[in-house]
Amino acid sequence: MTSVPMMNRRQLGQGAAALAVLLGLPRGSLAADAKPVVIASEEDVSTLDPHLIRNNHPIGSVIWSVFDSLVRRNADGSHEPRLALSWEQAEPTRWRFKLRPNVKFHNGEAFDAEAVVFNFNRMNVSPYNAESQLWPGTNLSKVVAVDPMTVDLVTSEPTINMLYWLEEAFVGAPKYLKDTAPDVVSANPVGSGPYKFVSWRQGDRVVLSANPTYWNGAPPIKGVVFRDIPELSSRINELKAGSVDIAVGLTPDTAGGAKSGNSRVVAVNGLRKMHMGISFTGIAPLKDKRIRQALNHAVDVQTMIDTLQGGMTKPLASIVNPPNNDPSLKPFAYNADKAKALLKEAGHEGFELQVAYGRYPGAKEVSEAVASYLEAIGLKPKLEAYETGRFEEMLKQKAFKGIYYYGWASLINPSVELVILTSDAVDNSNGYNNPDYDKMVKTASVTLDETKRKVLLKQAEDFIWDECTWVYLWYLPEIYGLGSRLNYPPRPDDYIEIYRATLTG
Amino acid sequence: MSFATFMVAQTTGDPITLLVPANATEAARAALRTHLGLDRPVPVQYALFVLHAVQGDLGSSFVYKQHVLDLVVNRLGATFELALVAFAIALVLGVGLGVLAALNRNGMVDLAVTGFTMIGLAIPPFWLGLILIIVFAVRLQILPVSGSDTAVSVILPAVTLSLQSTARLARLLRSSMIEVLEADYIRTARAKGLWRCRVLWVHAFRNALIPLVTMAGLELGDLISSAVVIEAIFAWPGIGRLAITAVEQRDFPLLQGAVLVAAICFVVINLVVDWLYTRIDPRVVLR
């Protein structure tokens, strides 16, 4: 018996609405300990299809709660078995996974190797292959069910990143996915994760309830609500009023004001590397390494961190995230005189420089501060604001002519982090093109010997740091407001794993 | 109208670049283009859009992967709820204050009402919204900060949204009422000794309503449009935020659907206004 009966779209909508009313009305009558945990985010949940995850949070956080993947990434970058019990790289191009027995999807379907085959194959067809990176990321060529509890992943080339990409390859109830219209699937997810989907009111909230028969035991928090509250001050006010338990996306300046009798603030060193990208397709001076070094010496990153970032983060010291970075690399020291000397040496002084920013939180202040430092070494910075969609287009077309405020990748995987500056990476937004660097990264990514690979990666890491393709800034601090009844250690990569949270007392 | 939106949408960029992660492969991009029907020539796309639209099918949203009509209708309800509550507040308060001021012309009540409308018109509504949240939801804690889960949730956003309309309607009614009260036929009626209340209601109020009806129709439209800003502050799940997302993500079907549905609503409002015109002022004949 399936728990989600096959209804047509309209009936389903009514069912969800009726449920929302039921959940909304008896607020006061629920016992205090049953009050759901509310997570408030700036962004809207747009789709809940497990193979169309557009952002780590909030969509990713909901998907992580409702679905399971074969392995899961821990906060420190290590891998934890989930739907897979164990794995081995049987041959360089064949990975074998033993699956967890007796797992059921929320609608009663059983989890087995065929479910994995169906889901992974779905990720390889349009429109899912545009969002899901499993196949291109791992050079996957075939998914084989060896027996009901064993699955083989065959790749066309040896890969070192199989587990990394499997972390976000979620497995949904196969029969449901097969027999249901795509728009119903994207609004009514059925997985095997720690939470079951209850209802979704678009632009407002997604409601989940604990899965009592989860293979790892029912999660301690019974009800979870993901709310969409775009206004930062409203998120903070709700937090202080006790109607929100996790307020996502606080800024260093608002962190102090978010503390109250009902709430506290937790900051984690984020993994998103904030920088001013330097365009290699724009004005000529930027193609000179000395100019790029001058820009890095001109900007007083530590003062910006102490003031704008409230001292809540550290300067970037590599484009590879810890713990895999080379500790011998050090941030560029602030030295305006040296910057001026470098400009003079390169023969480009007082040129006009576009400083572009999008509508990301804090982008304007940072860009204005950077511009004022560049003005101080005699350049003529020209601030330009872009609407979000337009900014993304400019990035993808490598169309910026000067420098632009951007953040890259909250992930922990050196080869994936380094690949963006290779010439054929589609997300290489500053148009850096160096065959030597391309070769270093490529060689590392097919080197299966871990010790050798580490040496190659370090070589590439040191090389690109010295190239100054960015004006290096800092790791974006992730600041969360937490209600005092909640125990939850936030992760550095935006995801909220609410099944790891507990209530106090 | 739909054509204009369609063309403007087409010129603003390729939705594919925004729909897929930066590291999606070229083959996947091409497949998605085909999947969404964006590989067809633009005139064919438009013809298909119209053909489906007249059958009540506005297509599927690129981002939400759901039927546009469902998405829009879902959200439109919330926006209408907010706009109608604000409209009711504006109508009752605006007309009441306006008449009161006109009848007590140049008195203390008039001064108070005029002062209120002047200040009301001068305050940026989104700014007022933020202040109201701090006062009523954070300091006094008598109303919810945001959201739409309880019946009282609508109070703060609706009051914020209605302030400008209230002030405009009050001003309008005050001045048109004064104008009518001074008109010859009212003076005549008074001279003939007609009972004051009867003059007021049958002649004066009815005539003073003519500009109000024009304005009220516009106000309702304006409220729906202004709700976009207010929805963001109060996390109200209306169509405004849906449309902002659609613009930012270049979600053409959603944008077209939202504009089309909103347009139909406006046209209906305008028809009602025109009809009311003929009911109130017999001199106007609809052709």
Next chain:
Amino acid sequence: MKGFPWFGAVGALLIAAAIATAVLAPQIAPARPTQLDLRARLAPPVWVEGGKPNHILGTDNVGRDVLSRVIWGSRISLSVGAAAAILGMVLGSTLGLLAGYFGRWVDAVISWLINVQLAFPFTLLAIFLLGTVGGGFGAVVVVLALATWVNYARIVRGQVLAIRSRDYVLAARSIGVPTGRTLWRYILPNTAAPIVVVASFSTAQAILTQAALSFLGVGIDPSVPSWGAMLNEGRDYLQSAWWIAVFPGLAIALTVLGANLLGDWLRDWLDPRSVA
């Protein structure tokens, strides 16, 4: 007079002060509006504990002088408001006049235009256009004028519809007064009052809408100091550093108040019946 006579004087005073501020900005502003000092950020106004005498109204989130920014910001707000109101007035009144007077297909075409315009929810249109075209001064003025011309057109059209069948207009037409002269001499004066009223609203509305667009992040380039941009910068600081958003908000409110009061006074002054 219909309103309170001294209201007009207050309005004139406010507007005169705003214009003087805009014109004399380089002379009266104590600092450069873009001069930032990260170490001196979020300083409160001078009368609040911790305030500094060189920043009378405090500093913003990157340490710029709030007073100087409010003074310089008046330039953008006033010029955008006035330009948009005038453009909308010329466009809207002309079309409204033509539609109301000629009726038939002229009315049909213009009414269709009005309906097309009205059918676009304005804020969405503005976000859409400014988001894709970019928020230059000209673009914002045109978009704001697009928002206001309909108000003029509808009011004027309605007014003309109501008066064109009145005896004196019919009489003028029957004795062969040329169309242009009829419009100019008999119709236009009767629409002047509502036009002025709408204009007073529209200037004020344009200033407010411009602020709202900046608040949504699609207005005038936010790197130029404007009141709307300052409100946007201060929105997250209302509870911790209220002065960033409160002073530009106050500046907007006072200017809009002035425009409305002045418009009221003008209306009373222009209305032939109240002069009589």
